[in-house]
Amino acid sequence: MYAIIDCNSFYASCERAFDPKLINKPLAILSNNDGCVISRNKEAKALGIPMGAPLFKYKEIITQKNIQIRSSNYSLYGDMSERVMKLLENFSPEVEVYSIDEAFIKLPESEDYQQVGLDIKNYIFQCTGIPVSVGIAPTKALSKAANNIVKKFPDKTNGSYAIDTEAKRIKLLKWLPINDIWGIGKGNKVRLQNKGAQTAYEFTQLTDDWVKRNMSIVGLRLKKDLEGEPTILFEDEVQNKKVIATTRSFEFTFSDKQNIKERIATFAARCAEKLRMQTSSCNVVMVYLKSDRNKKNELQHRANRILTLPYATNSTLTINEFAQKALDDIYKPGIKYKRAGVILTGLVQTDALQLDLFKNENPKHKQLMATMDTLNQKYGGRKIKMASQDLQRTWKMRQAYLSPEYTTKFSDIIVLNCRTI
Numbered sequence: 001m002y003a004i005i006d007c008n009s010f011y012a013s014c015e016r017a018f019d020p021k022l023i024n025k026p027l028a029i030l031s032n033n034d035g036c037v038i039s040r041n042k043e044a045k046a047l048g049i050p051m052g053a054p055l056f057k058y059k060e061i062i063t064q065k066n067i068q069i070r071s072s073n074y075s076l077y078g079d080m081s082e083r084v085m086k087l088l089e090n091f092s093p094e095v096e097v098y099s100i101d102e103a104f105i106k107l108p109e110s111e112d113y114q115q116v117g118l119d120i121k122n123y124i125f126q127c128t129g130i131p132v133s134v135g136i137a138p139t140k141a142l143s144k145a146a147n148n149i150v151k152k153f154p155d156k157t158n159g160s161y162a163i164d165t166e167a168k169r170i171k172l173l174k175w176l177p178i179n180d181i182w183g184i185g186k187g188n189k190v191r192l193q194n195k196g197a198q199t200a201y202e203f204t205q206l207t208d209d210w211v212k213r214n215m216s217i218v219g220l221r222l223k224k225d226l227e228g229e230p231t232i233l234f235e236d237e238v239q240n241k242k243v244i245a246t247t248r249s250f251e252f253t254f255s256d257k258q259n260i261k262e263r264i265a266t267f268a269a270r271c272a273e274k275l276r277m278q279t280s281s282c283n284v285v286m287v288y289l290k291s292d293r294n295k296k297n298e299l300q301h302r303a304n305r306i307l308t309l310p311y312a313t314n315s316t317l318t319i320n321e322f323a324q325k326a327l328d329d330i331y332k333p334g335i336k337y338k339r340a341g342v343i344l345t346g347l348v349q350t351d352a353l354q355l356d357l358f359k360n361e362n363p364k365h366k367q368l369m370a371t372m373d374t375l376n377q378k379y380g381g382r383k384i385k386m387a388s389q390d391l392q393r394t395w396k397m398r399q400a401y402l403s404p405e406y407t408t409k410f411s412d413i414i415v416l417n418c419r420t421i
């Protein structure tokens, strides 16, 4: 069985874990430079603070309703995230970190999965003060859907829901609208609706053939997963991929190049790491940038650049060097970018590499990468990075409402005042 563990209102929960004054109070977290709201708890949501709300527009209501605000404190959130992920290893040796506040784990056999979920929730809360929702099911897509149930019915589920019978799976699929299926994009949503499917159940009733033709192999995998057949696997179970990609939507749009350079460097590093995990090297690096096409009144730009490398490599430094060159070619000032990606193709097995007579990887890189991987595996959290990656996103940022770095800075450790009675 798979479980997804999702931290509730993660940034807000991290702040609250160290500041009891925030308990049951509306709280909103601001983006870099305190521009707009990127996370808020349910109390702030109930008061009408939408995601992405620009601070200057909502100043009045924030003061009126006494909504607490904080600058984003990524050192704190990153550290708390690592703690949660580390604790999950107590429940399973197989943990796949999916995002800063979500992880899939593979659960050992149990008589009572609902209880396992509750145990996970209670343990994480006891150790970190972070509330989580746990969805459990035979596949990843179903566990995601089970997690939706937990979020929708917090009182009934008490934080955990397990799909452990066929009847529950069918009931879940009939309840789940197409919109809320994990990984269904806009195009596929429209395709399914035109075909008359409104729920996940109706999606699974379509023929494999139709799904494959209209939604590609990715759609078919999703269908199988929803049918209870584990088809979307853990990243490291997928043996030797032909393409390696790290692509993400940003929390917010970025137009300054420095921010985008940092993201590309991080994606390139992640791709190179995946490449080395399967002992491959790549010959081609592709980078793409996209603005937010939903913002019709803003300047739109989408572009990609494909660069062929002079030699096959899996060095983070070389791959990033070319990824940055590709970025230089496509980046346009003044565009608000929402999404970017680094994609590596032309993969070959590193041990079967034909050495080029003249152009080869700097031999020092191999040793450096091996050391980097070993240290990062040993200490977790990818502590060893290139200088171009975001080491401290606090650099030169406006952060007027920043909380202390409770867990990563000695000078910010909580002070307890005790007195004898």
Ligand SMILES: [Mg+2]
Binding pocket: 006, 007, 008, 009, 010, 101
């Ligand atoms: Mg979450």
